[in-house]
Amino acid sequence: MRRKVIAGNWKMNMLPNEAIEFVQKLEPLVKDTKNEVILCVPYTDLFYTLNMAQGTNIKIGAQNMHYESKGAFTGEVSAEMLKCIGVEYVIIGHSERRAYFAETDETVNKKLKSALKNELKPIVCVGESLEQREKGETKDIITNQTRLALEGLSPEEVEKVIIAYEPIWAIGTGKTATANDAEESIHAIREEISKIYGQDTSDRVIIQYGGSVKSSNSQELFSMPDIDGGLVGGASLDANEFAKIVNFEN
Numbered sequence: 731m732r733r734k735v736i737a738g739n740w741k742m743n744m745l746p747n748e749a750i751e752f753v754q755k756l757e758p759l760v761k762d763t764k765n766e767v768i769l770c771v772p773y774t775d776l777f778y779t780l781n782m783a784q785g786t787n788i789k790i791g792a793q794n795m796h797y798e799s800k801g802a803f804t805g806e807v808s809a810e811m812l813k814c815i816g817v818e819y820v821i822i823g824h825s826e827r828r829a830y831f832a833e834t835d836e837t838v839n840k841k842l843k844s845a846l847k848n849e850l851k852p853i854v855c856v857g858e859s860l861e862q863r864e865k866g867e868t869k870d871i872i873t874n875q876t877r878l879a880l881e882g883l884s885p886e887e888v889e890k891v892i893i894a895y896e897p898i899w900a901i902g903t904g905k906t907a908t909a910n911d912a913e914e915s916i917h918a919i920r921e922e923i924s925k926i927y928g929q930d931t932s933d934r935v936i937i938q939y940g941g942s943v944k945s946s947n948s949q950e951l952f953s954m955p956d957i958d959g960g961l962v963g964g965a966s967l968d969a970n971e972f973a974k975i976v977n978f979e980n
């Protein structure tokens with residue numbers, strides 16, 4: 731049985747004092763969940779949230795990393811740097827990074843390999859644009875992105891990767907994919923993994939849904955057979971709302 735993994739993506743929000751208060755508020759609200767709880771925070775909040783989350787069931791992740799381990803890459807942060815301060819997760823290939831920061835399937839693949847080499851758990855984002863959906867290309871786009879992201883990994887490594895299916899048209903727009911549409915896309919991703927890496931591996935990979943997840947739709951989405959939780963943007967900035975999403979079964 732796969733676990734449910736609920737990850738917040740704060741994007742470029744939350745000053746350290748706000749981040750500290752958030753973790754203090756969230757901790758008692760999610761302490762009894764059996765679901766995995768992750769907060770992916772800006773680099774400047776990592777140290778503070780890692781300290782606050784110590785001894786709790788809240789895990790901390792970053793939102794990006796560079797694929798090289800060190801060197802002349804001004805402004806960048808490596809997997810090794812994240813790992814050595816205690817970060818556990820890292821988002822790779824978010825659609826905002828693909829759109830605004832020239833992230834490609836090739837850099838996503840390199841980052842994924844570097845994250846795994848440094849024992850970070852990657853959350854890799856895939857998803858189609860509205861135009862691609864309207865042209866009927868959704869399945870091709872997301873299975874291609876998945877294949878290229880995972881290229882060169884062993885089945886054992888693939889099992890350590892979390893995939894977040896995030897239709898671009900649903901991110902930050904208030905428009906959510908229907909539970910059936912999300913399930914269909916995530917099932918297609920699982921089938922693609924099965925074709926390349928085998929059924930056992932595919933059955934073990936965590937695949938989340940992301941795109942305007944809120945407490946009012948999380949239960950329906952996360953109850954679908956192939957959907958193993960969510961990557962949550964806007965709604966993860968409010969501790970009460972995020973806790974309701976984490977505790978979606980209640």
Ligand code: PEP
Nearest residue numbers: 901902940941942963964
């Ligand atoms: C995201 O940033 O990954 C996301 C899904 O955002 P939102 O929940 O705000 O749509």
